[in-house]
Amino acid sequence: MLLRAPHAPADAPASARTPWWRRARRWVTDNRVGLAAVGAIGVLGVAVHSINMGTAPVPASREGALVAAGWSIVHLGSAADATFSSAEPSLAPVHLGAWIWATGALGRASSAIVAGREVMLAAHVISIPLVWVLARRSGLARWAAGGAALFFVVSPLAVALYRPVSGAGLAVPWVLAALALASARRPRTLTGAAAGLCLAMAVLTEPAVIVVAPAVGWLLWRSSRSTRRRRRQLLAGALAFGVAWLAVTALVTSGTPEPAASLGLLDRIRLAAGGATSAMETVAAGFDGRSVAGLIGLDRIGAGACLLAAAVVPPVVPRLRPIGCAFWACAALVLVSDEPSWTMVIAMAPLGAVLLAAGAQLVWAWRLESRVESRGEAHASTAVSRLDAAVPVVLAVATVALVLAVPDWISTHEDVAAADAAAPLASACNWMVDNLTDGDRVIVDDAMWVDLVENGLAPKVLAGYGAVGPGPNWRSYRYIVSTPALREAGGAPEVAKAIDSSHEIASVGEGDARVEVRRIVATAAEAPAAQDATMNDARALAGQALAENPGIEAPPAALSQLRAGEVDERLTTVLATLAGAHRLEIGAFVAMPGEDVAGALLRTVELASIDGRPIAAGDPAVVEAVAFLGNQLPEFRPHQVSLVGRGSGEPRLRITFPIEHERR
Numbered sequence: 001m002l003l004r005a006p007h008a009p010a011d012a013p014a015s016a017r018t019p020w021w022r023r024a025r026r027w028v029t030d031n032r033v034g035l036a037a038v039g040a041i042g043v044l045g046v047a048v049h050s051i052n053m054g055t056a057p058v059p060a061s062r063e064g065a066l067v068a069a070g071w072s073i074v075h076l077g078s079a080a081d082a083t084f085s086s087a088e089p090s091l092a093p094v095h096l097g098a099w100i101w102a103t104g105a106l107g108r109a110s111s112a113i114v115a116g117r118e119v120m121l122a123a124h125v126i127s128i129p130l131v132w133v134l135a136r137r138s139g140l141a142r143w144a145a146g147g148a149a150l151f152f153v154v155s156p157l158a159v160a161l162y163r164p165v166s167g168a169g170l171a172v173p174w175v176l177a178a179l180a181l182a183s184a185r186r187p188r189t190l191t192g193a194a195a196g197l198c199l200a201m202a203v204l205t206e207p208a209v210i211v212v213a214p215a216v217g218w219l220l221w222r223s224s225r226s227t228r229r230r231r232r233q234l235l236a237g238a239l240a241f242g243v244a245w246l247a248v249t250a251l252v253t254s255g256t257p258e259p260a261a262s263l264g265l266l267d268r269i270r271l272a273a274g275g276a277t278s279a280m281e282t283v284a285a286g287f288d289g290r291s292v293a294g295l296i297g298l299d300r301i302g303a304g305a306c307l308l309a310a311a312v313v314p315p316v317v318p319r320l321r322p323i324g325c326a327f328w329a330c331a332a333l334v335l336v337s338d339e340p341s342w343t344m345v346i347a348m349a350p351l352g353a354v355l356l357a358a359g360a361q362l363v364w365a366w367r368l369e370s371r372v373e374s375r376g377e378a379h380a381s382t383a384v385s386r387l388d389a390a391v392p393v394v395l396a397v398a399t400v401a402l403v404l405a406v407p408d409w410i411s412t413h414e415d416v417a418a419a420d421a422a423a424p425l426a427s428a429c430n431w432m433v434d435n436l437t438d439g440d441r442v443i444v445d446d447a448m449w450v451d452l453v454e455n456g457l458a459p460k461v462l463a464g465y466g467a468v469g470p471g472p473n474w475r476s477y478r479y480i481v482s483t484p485a486l487r488e489a490g491g492a493p494e495v496a497k498a499i500d501s502s503h504e505i506a507s508v509g510e511g512d513a514r515v516e517v518r519r520i521v522a523t524a525a526e527a528p529a530a531q532d533a534t535m536n537d538a539r540a541l542a543g544q545a546l547a548e549n550p551g552i553e554a555p556p557a558a559l560s561q562l563r564a565g566e567v568d569e570r571l572t573t574v575l576a577t578l579a580g581a582h583r584l585e586i587g588a589f590v591a592m593p594g595e596d597v598a599g600a601l602l603r604t605v606e607l608a609s610i611d612g613r614p615i616a617a618g619d620p621a622v623v624e625a626v627a628f629l630g631n632q633l634p635e636f637r638p639h640q641v642s643l644v645g646r647g648s649g650e651p652r653l654r655i656t657f658p659i660e661h662e663r664r
Contacts, residue, residue, distance in 0.1 A: 064446030070096025085466025112450035148357035174202035182219035196240030215326035306352030424509030540565030551579035
């Protein structure tokens with residue numbers, strides 16, 4: 001019968017008598033075509049999913065929180081430094097931490113998000129042969145199983161689902177392994193236990209996939225014709241699931257590390273996997289900016305075909321009913337869940353690919369059988385004849401759908417490959433590393449938390465959006481980073497208050513995609529606009545005095561900026577003092593990258609000459625000026641003094657002050 005994978009005969013000889021290496025060699029020989037096909041599809045999957053992996057889609061806060069939790073397992077020294085937001089308790093950070101430790105991903109990848117997405121790529125590649133095995137054990141032919149794996153790889157929906165870091169994506173290989181083991185054709189007690197263990201790992205990684213458990217139990221129950229063996233299989237799977245789940249749960253929730261205590265490896269795992277620390281709160285939902293409707297729009301034809309196959313194939317093919325049960329259980333959870341529902345679509349994708357391939361094989365077999373019956377001597381009934389007459393129509397519709405889907409896939413993949421959605425976030429991260437000091441406390445997007453720590457900022461001065469405590473805690477921070485996802489979702493009340501009580505000092509990107517660095521005002525009564533108006537008059541007076549100083553020579557544009565109060569008062573003060581001993585020629589006041597925002601002060605100047613001589617490294621006047629700047633009080637000491645080349649070939653002395661801080 002179609003799509004039937006018969007059980008092994010009850011009196012089949014025990015394969016344990018044959019050496020394992022002979023069985024393995026025989027298996028490789030018998031399945032060499034399938035192995036070659038799966039290998040080729042795997043290579044294609046790596047190529048498709050690794051293109052522009054770090055920049056599309058936009059790195060999300062939820063991804064950053066998971067990567068930070070995985071990073072903490074390897075590097076965190078104290079629970080007090082766990083100032084990133086935590087996701088739901090799960091083993092997803094353990095997967096990420098193991099990859100980071102084993103491969104040195106952070107040292108190799110361009111960002112922490114890329115390192116985390118490497119783990120997702122590995123999980124996706126592991127899932128490809130599991131989709132093949134599940135399809136074959138469900139009775140599909142080799143070409144249909146290969147089609148399921150290929151659809152699972154090249155669909156834009158699969159790329160959008162499996163590229164971002166998520167617990168559901170890491171749980172999918174465990175789910176597929178549990179289903180494949182439960183549908184083994186020669187079941188053993190050990191097979192049932194392995195299926196239960198894989199299911200437990202899947203649930204511990206993403207608790208929502210527990211809805212697949214009935215399908216695994218169904219497959220274990222029908223894996224043998226013997227009622228006794230069925231019970232043994234089901235009992236072994238249930239025991240393995242229960243023991244693994246209880247053991248891991250007890251391990252990660254057995255104690256909350258003290259904030260001031262140093263952490264061992266077990267404490268780090270408890271902290272990351274259990275999510276138990278007063279400094280960490282659940283990251284606000286919606287920061288990922290993804291919706292089910294938006295994802296389905298990437299592959300409308302493919303998603304519609306999967307839904308149609310999931311509705312039609314299981315009732316027709318009994319062997320695929322457990323797979324259909326798992327698919328629709330995930331779909332039901334998508335509809336009723338309050339959490340970001342796209343996470344469960346991840347588990348639906350490989351199941352839908354198997355059902356879609358089964359539907360294609362069913363239609364093809366239907367076509368072949370209708371031809372055979374039409375040539376036979378016996379005449380089919382009128383209903384069967386009408387049904388067989390619909391075969392060409394179904395094939396024509398499937399062909400049109402494929403013709404329409406392929407251009408959409410190509411266009412979507414081209415858009416993904418050309419996107420650079422992570423550039424503003426990376427530029428903002430670089431700006432903060434270059435301009436912030438060790439004492440600057442910042443509320444940041446979790447997607448940049450690990451990168452900032454890896455580039456030298458202390459974890460204790462950073463806080464993810466979900467790690468900002470209630471009450472006036474947000475006032476202890478000096479800056480906040482505003483991302484498009486935060487502006488769209490709104491964030492927690494404390495984060496919203498910090499945004500409302502801040503003003504923009506740097507901006508990277510354009511339009512809705514910009515990332516802003518904002519300075520939080522010191523007190524509740526002090527509004528940003530009032531503070532700027534008070535300081536602007538003093539800067540304008542100091543700038544006008546410097547513009548009229550006979551020891552200063554500057555182009556008209558620089559003089560206008562001084563008189564308008566657009567130059568940092570520390571810079572005008574130091575230049576005025578330096579002009580008392582030297583004659584200075586100002587080349588230009590320079591706006592640092594990202595600081596071309598309204599009200600941002602110019603804190604960088606380029607001197608073209610000192611005492612009438614061009615800037616040169618060994619010039620005594622330059623050496624004296626540099627020494628003078630380095631000996632200033634901390635409040636008036638430049639952040640950086642360096643010689644920079646110009647297009648004309650004449651070097652200039654660039655003096656940059658750190659960001660101006662409110663007095664607290």
